[in-house]
Amino acid sequence: LLSACLIRQGCDASILLDDTITLQGEKKAPINVDALKGFRIIDRIKNKLESECPGIVSCADILTIAARDAVILVGGPYWDVPVGRKDSKTAGYALTSTNLPTSDAGLLSIISKFLYQGLSITDMVALSGAHTIGMARCVNFRARIYGDFEATSGMNPISETHLTNLKSVCPAAGGEDNNETAMDYVTPNLFDNSFYQILLKGEGLLNSDQELYSSLFGIETKKLVQKYAENQIAFFQQFSDSMVKLGNITNPDTYVNGEVRKNCRF
Ligand code: HEM
Incomplete structure (x- = not known):
């Protein structure tokens, strides 16, 4: 969810987009390639939802709810996930290297990346x-x-x-x-x-x-x-x-240009 929400200033499921001729996805960016997994599970959840209730649940909402449920399954806390996110039509390949903190980052650099997104030091820790x-x-x-x-x-x-x-x-x-x-x-x-x-x-x-x-x-x-x-x-x-705060970072562009994707990859 950190990758999903920090890259483009918002949880807009841009991270799920595959590369196409006109779109360079975030998945193959150096910081994400080899690190991100689980895309097939998201596809399966989306398929089920589309067959029961087409066009309603965005991929961004699916990601946020799945993150919560994964935490519960391994013994962590429950929280209510606010919904209604829209999915983006574009991705932010270049932003993966500016907005995401790296493992060798020093404290001040990490703090600044969280503050930039409206998250506090307490949220970060x-x-x-x-x-x-x-x-x-x-x-x-x-x-x-x-x-x-x-x-x-x-x-x-x-x-x-x-x-x-x-x-x-x-x-x-x-x-x-x-x-x-x-x-x-x-x-x-x-x-x-x-x-x-x-x-x-x-x-x-x-x-x-x-x-x-x-x-x-x-x-x-x-x-x-x-x-x-x-x-x-x-x-x-x-x-x-803090997870509610992280999940509520929105990409304002999706208010106008957002959609509920039928397939989370395109
Ligand atoms: C504070 C800044 C953070 C940095 C620098 C950071 C960095 C990293 C790195 C380098 C990895 C290992 C990836 C790999 O080697 O493939 C990782 C894994 C992970 N991170 Fe973070 N992370 C941060 C914050 C977060 C936050 C806020 C969350 C979720 C709320 C998170 C959730 C995870 C999870 C679940 C994994 C394990 C992924 C797996 O097992 O495949 N991280 N993180």
Whole structure:
């Protein structure tokens, strides 16, 4: 949903569009290619909806609801999803490289990308908690594990063992860019607050995640990481509120030029 909503200033399902002769989709942009999955599931949901209730539910609404349901299925909180989004007719290939934060980003750069979309620092820290599930590819954490991982994790024996495992998944040189590992190695398939506890130990997999706790500029973000590490209920509440905010970022262009696509890919 982050990719889906931040690229074009809005959750307009532009991310689902396939390339055509006249349209360059967002899927093949360097930051998204190999990273995004699940397009077939969205197609199946859309097919069912179109056969029961044609022309009503936009692909943008489907994406937002699916993100919520995926969170529930792995043990996370429920929230009501406001609906009525329209789908875009165009995509924003170029914006993928300006609007999306990258894994090597520093704190100030990530903060600015969230503020630009009307999301606060609290939203940013809470939404990053989504990394309690899911995988990252070697290319996105190599610099971190051969960089300051040891410094932030304080070289204790458990962290060192973990680091050795990470390095075997992701060798310093020579391909293997797409080898994956869980961002929350404690409970990889459970939506909980252990992501923040990992940051307290200095073992965040992505540089962008560890920055929330370890950056010199991160006084406010550090306090929030501590709070969510201690209090899962506070994390769940803020995550729900922030997901509604993220899902409500609209591309104003879709008010005039938007549609309800029949097929989410075109
Ligand atoms: C704060 C800025 C963020 C950065 C820099 C960031 C970066 C990344 C990166 C680099 C990956 C790994 C992708 C790969 O290696 O293929 C990833 C995965 C993921 N991110 Fe983020 N992310 C951010 C915020 C978010 C937010 C706000 C959400 C959702 C609300 C989110 C949800 C996810 C999920 C679910 C995955 C796992 C995908 C999978 O397993 O296939 N991320 N993120």
